Every structure is written in C-alpha cells, then in structure tokens.
Amino acid sequence: MRKIFLVLMLAVYGMVTAQTAKEIIDRNIENSGGLTNWKLLNTVMLQGRVILGINDEYPIKIYQQRPNLTKTTITIGKKEVATEGYDGKKGYAMNYADNKLQAYADYPAESFDNDFIDWESKGFEAKYLGKEKVGETYCHKVELTKNVNKSLYYFDTKNYMLLKEIKKDETLLYTDYKKIGSLMMPFRIESSSAKKDSDFVMLINKIETNKVLPANTFKF
16 A cells, blocks of 8 residues: 555656646746747847957857758957858858868757747656756756756746756856847856867847848858
C-alpha cells in the first residue's frame, strides 16, 4: 500500500513541476509582450557595440528575419564587415586565419523565435528546478530538454524576465530590458564559455522591428 502511495505522490509531483515550468514560461511570454505580438514580429535590426576581450570594441549590427535568416556585421576602421550569417540556403562565418568569409554546409540555422514560443509543439519538455540566485536576484530555474539537448533558463521571480541562459557551449546573461513597441528586449547581452575564445559583451543602443529589409540583406 505504501509503495502505491509513493508512486501516486511521485506522479502528482511530476505533474505539478511540469505545470509550474509551463506557468513560468507563459508568464515570461506574457510579461515580455504576449504571444500574439511575438508571433507578429517578422524582422529585427539591432545596432550597438560589441566588446571582445579587454580593449577590443567594435560597432555591430545584427539583422534577423523569419524564419531563420540572420546576418552580423562589425565595423573595423570605417569598413563594415560581415562576420556571420545564414541566407536561407547557406551559412557563413568569418575564417579569421584567412581573414575571409567561408561557407559552411553544416551551419546550424537558428529559429527566429526563441525556444519558449510553442515549446511543446517543438518537442521540448520543461522541468522546474526550483529557485536560484543570479547575482543578487532570485530566479526560477527551468530546464528545457529535446532529445539529448538540454538548456537551463533563469527567470526573475518578480517580473519573469529571462536573466540567464545556459546552453551546451555558452552562457548568456540578459539585462537592461527596455520596451520596443509592445515587446520587452534586453539591451545588454553577455556571453561566456569554458574555452573563453568567443566571450563578448554586447551593448545595444537601438532596436528596430518589423522594418522591410532589402532583398539582398542576407546575401554574402
């Protein structure tokens, strides 16, 4: 009888934690602009500066368009240089050894939407892992799993904004949220990794949404 009781309690606990994770994700989507507004977002153009290492700082622009088009450029001297992107068929990234763009057949194109949008229909499982501090802020910790891939997300317990994301090879910190139209977006993004070879701090000063981008924007 006790074993049956324990099995039932574990089943109930599993449903509660899954529901809690879903509620946290739903609150994040709602508080950051709402599902409808996120789905109405078709293009984004970010402009600011990126800090690499200690003293290397460059103006940066990032263009994104549904479903997975992207392009990143930095300005060196007075010349704007593409460093990475995906044009819908091919992915490109800067080969710094040869100082030129190189096409990659296996380039992993990323979805325009984050993993939270329609996460269930994308095949993710969500699990609530309790509360944990990010700096001095208490956060809800949620794990999203798909196949063998796992990512951790930390949401501010007060406003449900995403403050931290841990992927397989990268940790991202999001701060300085501001409202762009109906959507809340971070204006400071910090990336770090175990190898420390691609760490950066991005300070955004301008975000434009749903602008019609020229047809050749993502071509290289």
